[in-house]
Amino acid sequence: MDWWGFAADFGGVHAALKQSKEYPALGRRVCSDNEGSASGSSELYMEGKGQARTATRRRYPSIGMALKLSQNHLAVKYSGYLGNWNKLFCSNGNSKYPRLMKLGKDITLCGLEIGLLSMTKGEAALFILTPKYAYGQRGCPPSIPPNTTVLFKVEVLDFIDSEECDAFFELTYEQRDRLPLEKVLKVAATEREFGNYFFYKQCFKIAKDRYKRALSILGRSSSSKAEQSQINASKLLLFLNLSLTYLKLERADRALKYGQLALEMDPRNAKALFRCGQACLYMREYSKSRDFLARAQCIQPFNRDINNELKKLARYYKEYMEMEKEMCCQMFDPLNSYG
Structure with a gap:
């Protein structure tokens, strides 16, 4: 400097x-x-x-x-x-x-x-x-x-x-419900910004809490399709953030949960499919992982991260099959010795 x-x-x-x-x-x-x-x-x-x-x-x-x-x-x-x-x-x-x-x-x-x-x-x-x-x-x-x-x-x-956030959390729940959607979305966006800040500083637990706090702000539902669409768009970003954050925290089950919630809103979201594929691979659910990653690849065939994850899956699956084969051989060796 x-x-x-x-x-x-x-x-x-x-x-x-x-x-x-x-x-x-x-x-x-x-x-x-x-x-x-x-x-x-x-x-x-x-x-x-x-x-x-x-x-x-x-x-x-x-x-x-x-x-x-x-x-x-x-x-x-x-x-x-x-x-x-x-x-x-x-x-x-x-x-x-x-x-x-x-x-x-x-x-x-x-x-x-x-x-x-x-x-x-x-x-x-x-x-x-x-x-x-x-x-x-x-x-x-x-x-x-x-x-x-x-x-x-x-x-x-x-x-x-943090002006909007500070003012929002000083209100009662009844007062919050009466706020215009625009203000609620702005508060949620600021909380997500805090989450992003802590995520990039590798403070994943704090980031997770901030994302969840933002999600709680968006708990309201609207009879207007246009407003509900805005709420869902904000929720989708948070589901994706939480899925990635839980992967960083080595909680693949939670990462899969939030990835699937994102897919409920947008079934063709390549990022959500990718996160689900990563989570399944971490849990050694190779078939499910292949399904999610293949669907993501169909949407974004030239995405390097997706293609690399598929290669990683193939490598892990090969190692898994070789290990299974070796275990089977060890199990049947005593029987073969009795001819």
């Missing part, structure tokens, strides 16, 4: 150009109020070879542009420094998959919150925070001395807007 040198000046977080061994020149980053400029861009003032130059950020909306402070879950890598920016006092940089944190709840340092609200997904920044926006006059003994200015190196890996 090529870190840009920034000193934060957000609503009173005093900007100061600092010199240090690690960061030879820290520039200044200017955003209006707490949300960046109206266009979603801000100017960077950087020092280079003794002359100042100006660069404009790409016009991506910042987290704070569209969202309120308490409505974000963030995956953030951060490191905090003291002294001449060479004394590390806090960091989660060694964590491969930082946990999701909520602004205003898990991240409570005022200056850091303000800085994060100016950032976009995938952006890295440096923020210098004066005591007023960091640990105050008293500091935080023994790590942070009184009246200490600190530097934070921050990278936003991901963020999820």
